[in-house]
Amino acid sequence: xxxxxxxxxxxxxxxxxxxxxxxxxAVKIGPGDDAAVVAAPDRRVVATTDILLENRHFRRDWSTxxxxxxxxxxxxxxxxxxxxxxxxxxxxxxxxxxxLPATWPLELMxxxxxxxxxxxxAVVGGDVVRGDTITVAITALGDLRSRAAVTRSGARxxxxxAVTGWLGWSAAGFAVLSRGFxxxxxxVEAHRRPEPPYHAGPAAAELGATAMTDVSDGLxxxxxxxxxxxxxxxxxxxxxxxxxxxxxxxxxxxxxxPLHWVLTGGEDHAIVATFPRDVKLPxxxxxxxxxxxxAGRIPQxxxxxxxxxxxxxxxxxxxxx
Ligand SMILES: Nc1ncnc2c1ncn2[C@@H]1O[C@H](COP(=O)(O)OP(=O)(O)O)[C@@H](O)[C@H]1O
Ligand SMILES: Cc1ncc(C[n+]2csc(CCOP(=O)(O)OP(=O)(O)O)c2C)c(N)n1
Ligand SMILES: [Mg+2]
Ligand SMILES: [Mg+2]
Ligand SMILES: [Mg+2]
Numbered sequence: 087x088x089x090x091x092x093x094x095x096x097x098x099x100x101x102x103x104x105x106x107x108x109x110x111x112a113v114k115i116g117p118g119d120d121a122a123v124v125a126a127p128d129r130r131v132v133a134t135t136d137i138l139l140e141n142r143h144f145r146r147d148w149s150t151x152x153x154x155x156x157x158x159x160x161x162x163x164x165x166x167x168x169x170x171x172x173x174x175x176x177x178x179x180x181x182x183x184x185x186l187p188a189t190w191p192l193e194l195m196x197x198x199x200x201x202x203x204x205x206x207x208a209v210v211g212g213d214v215v216r217g218d219t220i221t222v223a224i225t226a227l228g229d230l231r232s233r234a235a236v237t238r239s240g241a242r243x244x245x246x247x248a249v250t251g252w253l254g255w256s257a258a259g260f261a262v263l264s265r266g267f268x269x270x271x272x273x274v275e276a277h278r279r280p281e282p283p284y285h286a287g288p289a290a291a292e293l294g295a296t297a298m299t300d301v302s303d304g305l306x307x308x309x310x311x312x313x314x315x316x317x318x319x320x321x322x323x324x325x326x327x328x329x330x331x332x333x334x335x336x337x338x339x340x341x342x343x344p345l346h347w348v349l350t351g352g353e354d355h356a357i358v359a360t361f362p363r364d365v366k367l368p369x370x371x372x373x374x375x376x377x378x379x380x381a382g383r384i385p386q387x388x389x390x391x392x393x394x395x396x397x398x399x400x401x402x403x404x405x406x407x
Contacts, residue, residue, distance in 0.1 A: 087192060092184030092216075099188065099214055103178075103195045110208045112174045112229075122210035124175045124227060132228035132235065134165040136302075140220040142402075148263050151190045153278040154222065155197020157353075160280050161302065162226035163205040164355035167287030168300040170236040171228030173205040178212035181221035194222065205284045233291045240296035241316035241360040247375040248367055249358040251283040252276060253305060253327070254344065257351025258336050265340060270332060282355035286370065290359045293367065298359035304350035304399020306387050309358060313385040316360075321388045322349070322375035349389065352400045 091099055104117040115123035138144060138158045149157070159176060166173040178198055182191055195209070202208055207226070259277030268274060282300060290298055297312045305322075313320045329344045337344035360377055361367065380386075387394055397404060 087188045089188055090184060091182050091186045091188050091191060094188045096214055099191065102188070102192055103212070103214070106192065106195055107199055107209050108203065110174075110206070113208050113210055117209070117211045122175065122177070124210055126229060128230045128232060130230055132166050132169050132171040132230060133225065134162060135223065135225040136161045136165065138222040138224075149278045151193035152197040155194040155199075156201045156279045157197075158194075158222045158224050159198040159201035160282050160355060161353075162224040163201065163207065163284060164282035164300040164302070164357070166226050166228035167205070167282065167284045168236075168298050168357055169228065169230070170233055170287050170291030170295070170298065171230045172288055173202070173207035173226055173228045173284065175207055175210040175227045176202055177225040178209055179215075179223040179225075180212065181215050181217035181219065183218060183220070184216055186220070198224070231288065233288070236291050236295045236298040236359065238297055238299055238312045238315035241312050241318050241320070241377045242296060243318055243377050243379040244363055245296055245360040245377040246363055246365065246373050247309070247320055247322070247358065247360055247377065248371040248373045249301075249305070249356050250286045250370045250372070251301075251356030252281065252354040253301065253356050254329075254333060254347035254349075254351040254354070256280060256353035257347040258333050258344070260353075261340055261342060261347070262336060270336065272332070273336065276354065280353055280355050283357055283370070286357045289368075290357065290361075293361065293365055295359040295361055298357065301352060301354060301356045301358055303352040303401070304397075305356075305358065306349050306389070306394050307352070307397070307399025307401075309387050310398050312360065313387055316377070317380060317385055319378040319380045319385055319388060320375060321378055321391060324390050326372065326374050328372070349394070350397060350399045
């Protein structure tokens with residue numbers, strides 16, 4: 087595809103975007119009408135939205151359009167999974183400048199489509215608007231399959247805290263890219279293209295998870311939301327939190343304690359949940375701490391019993407943002 091988005095025009099772009107999509111049996115009416123129609127066998131619909139903005143969530147010199155597509159879909163699909171639901175459909179709202187090469191949004195859509203396919207969902211609609219900063223706003227829908235939603239508020243003292251998926255890999259990759267390097271590849275790739283363990287969300291619900299979230303901002307920050315919503319403290323045992331040797335090497339090279347990436351790095355979209363103590367967890371879950379009766383008036387996350395007094399993760403209005 088030659089030319090720019092402006093040359094293609096709004097409806098030319100929409101035609102090209104939608105022509106690349108695939109469908110699923112849940113999609114009754116896909117893109118092309120005033121709205122889509124998606125089957126909701128459960129009669130409840132899980133709905134969530136996250137925005138990705140150029141130079142805030144991604145950089146075009148660090149990630150391909152396809153990578154940004156995979157990541158923007160993953161960020162939203164992970165939120166559906168973290169409720170214990172199976173993703174069904176996503177809507178893609180795009181802001182693009184007129185002089186952007188048309189290949190960029192088309193390859194973005196390929197990435198969104200492919201990540202949706204990994205999670206079992208399909209793109210059912212969207213919007214295109216001309217603007218100065220590339221913005222990808224995705225809405226994802228999901229189905230609870232007759233189970234109760236797993237919220238952030240159900241953690242109880244005595245519960246175990248367990249996690250599945252990657253922790254700190256994206257943050258280590260971000261640190262590498264920020265310093266002008268392109269390797270080690272595994273970490274840079276983790277930053278470009280997270281791999282949320284989608285299946286683990288519904289699986290955790292089935293196993294009796296009492297609270298759950300995906301780790302988008304950082305483990306300590308996101309568990310902080312569970313602590314606050316549940317009115318309980320959460321203590322992490324650092325000895326049970328794996329720091330890969332390769333991550334330690336990068337930490338050494340750039341002067342950062344790698345445990346900091348694991349505890350406060352976001353964007354890997356691992357799934358962390360609390361479970362009753364007698365749960366039988368499959369091997370992919372690592373037990374990393376426990377829920378405790380709150381020690382003070384404000385529920386908090388502690389590490390090895392000590393309050394975590396640094397930032398627990400990304401904050402769009404924080405000092406690092
Ligand atoms: N502009 C908004 N209007 C209404 N609700 C919002 C808005 N921004 C965030 N929220 C809600 O606040 C909660 C926390 O948001 P956020 O930290 O972005 O969640 P997540 O990490 O799951 O994406 C979510 O339930 C989200 O839907
Ligand atoms: C260019 C660039 N700068 C900084 C970051 C780091 N970063 C941006 S947003 C974010 C947290 C996750 O995004 P957010 O919009 O908070 O998603 P949500 O928590 O709502 O799911 C992080 C770690 C990045 N990925 N790219
Ligand atoms: Mg959000
Ligand atoms: Mg999110
Ligand atoms: Mg966030």
